[in-house]
Structure formats: structure tokens, C-alpha cells
Amino acid sequence: MNSQPIGIAIVAPSGYGSDNAAIERGIAALVAQGHTVHNYFEADKVFQRFGGTDAARLAQLNAAASDPQVQVVMALRGQYGLTRLLPEIDFARMADSGKIFVGYSDFTAFHMGLMARTGAQSYAGPMFYSDFGAAEPVAFTQEDFWRCLRGPRHVIRACATGNPEAQVEGTIWGGNLAMLISLLGTDWFARIDDGILFVEDINEHPYRVERMLLQLLQAGVLGRQKALVLGDFSGYRLSPADNGYDFCAMLAYLRATLPIPVLTGLPFGHTAHRATIPFGARAHLCSDEAGFTLTMSGYPTVAHD
Numbered sequence: 001m002n003s004q005p006i007g008i009a010i011v012a013p014s015g016y017g018s019d020n021a022a023i024e025r026g027i028a029a030l031v032a033q034g035h036t037v038h039n040y041f042e043a044d045k046v047f048q049r050f051g052g053t054d055a056a057r058l059a060q061l062n063a064a065a066s067d068p069q070v071q072v073v074m075a076l077r078g079q080y081g082l083t084r085l086l087p088e089i090d091f092a093r094m095a096d097s098g099k100i101f102v103g104y105s106d107f108t109a110f111h112m113g114l115m116a117r118t119g120a121q122s123y124a125g126p127m128f129y130s131d132f133g134a135a136e137p138v139a140f141t142q143e144d145f146w147r148c149l150r151g152p153r154h155v156i157r158a159c160a161t162g163n164p165e166a167q168v169e170g171t172i173w174g175g176n177l178a179m180l181i182s183l184l185g186t187d188w189f190a191r192i193d194d195g196i197l198f199v200e201d202i203n204e205h206p207y208r209v210e211r212m213l214l215q216l217l218q219a220g221v222l223g224r225q226k227a228l229v230l231g232d233f234s235g236y237r238l239s240p241a242d243n244g245y246d247f248c249a250m251l252a253y254l255r256a257t258l259p260i261p262v263l264t265g266l267p268f269g270h271t272a273h274r275a276t277i278p279f280g281a282r283a284h285l286c287s288d289e290a291g292f293t294l295t296m297s298g299y300p301t302v303a304h305d
Contacts, residue, residue, distance in 0.1 A: 009064035012041040012051025014106040015079030017129040026133030065097040077129040078105030095120035108175030115190035121280035138272045148276040151301030159291040160265025168226040172283035174198035200231030200269030206250035232269030
């Protein structure tokens with residue numbers, strides 16, 4: 001648990017939360033821990049599938065960035081919507097605010113845009129609605145977030161078999177695979193060399209995961225990295241037409257094709273048990289037959305007692 005009271009802003013740059021009880025539950029839990037919550041999401045201003053009109057969602061981000069009482073800005077949830085805002089987000093203003101921006105899934109677009117435009121770091125981490133507002137919160141997800149926020153180092157240990165032995169260092173970056181692909185070739189795709197790329201996705205058949213990763217390879221992105229680390233890929237359905245082609249077959253093909261080590265087992269993605277990863281931090285990856293350790297440093301934290 002983080003002992004220092006923190007000002008946490010809730011923003012909805014993508015989807016909205018339909019269960020007001022979950023939002024109230026999450027706010028109450030954070031307040032009970034001694035933190036201050038500034039909720040910029042207004043349920044009565046939901047627009048279509050979004051947490052407000054484009055202008056309103058952009059205004060939420062700007063208001064949170066300008067609030068001197070806020071240290072952490074957390075996305076309410078993912079879904080879709082940030083792509084619409086990218087041309088209008090003042091990323092220099094976001095970086096200059098000194099806030100730590102947190103989220104995953106659709107929020108990958110924010111992480112990438114912030115890094116591409118300013119070089120500033122952020123957190124691929126929990127979302128307010130599903131993690132802090134859950135009826136049965138997952139202790140690991142919350143505790144790992146507080147540990148990361150305390151710093152100055154953050155360590156993720158994963159038990160996984162079948163991974164190659166590897167010892168590499170580089171910039172940790174990545175997020176939702178489909179979102180990364182949607183940004184490829186745009187001004188918001190951060191060019192990161194000698195990196196450790198982590199990816200995850202939901203409801204994507206293994207052949208689509210393979211196809212997206214091959215696109216990153218053929219675009220020259222993967223050849224500039226030190227390693228590829230796969231998080232959670234679930235929610236897909238196989239069919240008789242796959243004829244033995246499943247995730248394991250796809251993984252074997254990737255390991256035979258890609259020029260870098262491919263690891264599995266990262267506790268990150270559309271799963272309740274999720275680590276926090278400081279996007280843009282310096283990382284050391286050590287892998288053997290029992291699993292791997294990912295040690296990250298040189299990222300923004302919140303001062304603590």
C-alpha cells in the first residue's frame with residue numbers, strides 16, 4: 001500500500017461506465033485509503049458509446065492535467081475513443097503537467113502519442129472502473145500498481161515454461177496489439193530502438209495476432225527490438241477450419257521467424273490479474289527455463305514516506 005496520500009483524477013477519454021455503483025465503490029475505496037479523488041467523468045454527459053463528446057473528453061484530460069491537486073490521472077476504462085482525440089491532444093501540455101497517466105487497452109494510443117511527441121513516460125496499468133470499482137477487486141493488480149508508483153524500481157516475476165534463455169536490456173514499451181497496429185505509419189507511433197516490446201489483446205484469433213506481429217516485422221519495427229514479450233491473449237474461438245493451428249502453433253512459427261526472443265507469461269492484458277508496466281522505463285529482462293524477471297527503473301514515481 002502506498003503510504004503517501006495521492007490526488008487521483010478519473011477521466012473518460014474512451015468509453016463510459018454504466019454502473020454508477022462501481023464508480024462510487026471505487027472512489028470510496030480510494031478515499032478510505034487516504035487518497036483524494038477528482039472525478040472528471042460526468043455520467044449524464046455520456047455520448048453514444050463514449051464518455052462524452054470528443055470535445056468533452058478532451059476537456060476532461062485538460063482539466064485533470066491542469067489540476068494542481070492531482071498527481072495521477074487514471075482512465076475510467078478503455079473500449080474505443082482515444083484515436084478520435086489524438087490530433088487535438090496537447091501532448092506537450094500533458095508532459096509538462098508532471099502527472100502520471102495510467103491505463104491500458106485503448107489508452108495505448110495515449111502512451112504512444114505521449115512518447116512520440118514528447119518522450120515522456122506513462123503507466124500501462126489499471127483502469128478505475130474495472131479494477132478499483134470492481135465488486136471483488138484483485139489484490140495483486142492494485143498492490144502491483146502501488147508498488148510501481150512507489151518506485152524507484154519495479155520488478156515483475158513470471159513463471160512460464162518453454163521460454164528461451166535471454167538477458168537483454170532496453171526501453172520497455174507496448175500495450176494493446178491492435179492499437180499499436182492502428183497507429184503504425186502515423187505521427188503517434190513512437191519510434192523506439194533497442195526496446196523490449198510487450199503486447200496483449202482480447203478476442204483476437206491466433207492468426208490475427210500472427211498477422212499483426214508480421215506487420216510489425218515487415219514494417220521494420222521488430223527488427224529494432226531486443227525482445228518480444230506476450231501478455232494475455234484470450235477470448236478467441238478456434239474452429240475445425242483451423243486444422244491444428246492454435247496459439248501454440250502460432251507461437252512456434254513466430255519463434256522460428258522473428259529475429260528476436262519471443263517470451264510468454266507476462267501478467268498483463270484484459271485479465272483481472274494484471275501488473276503495472278511503466279511505459280518508456282529502462283528495463284532488464286532475464287529469462288530461463290523457470291520463467292523470467294523484468295526489472296524496470298528510471299520512470300516517474302510519486303514521492304512517499
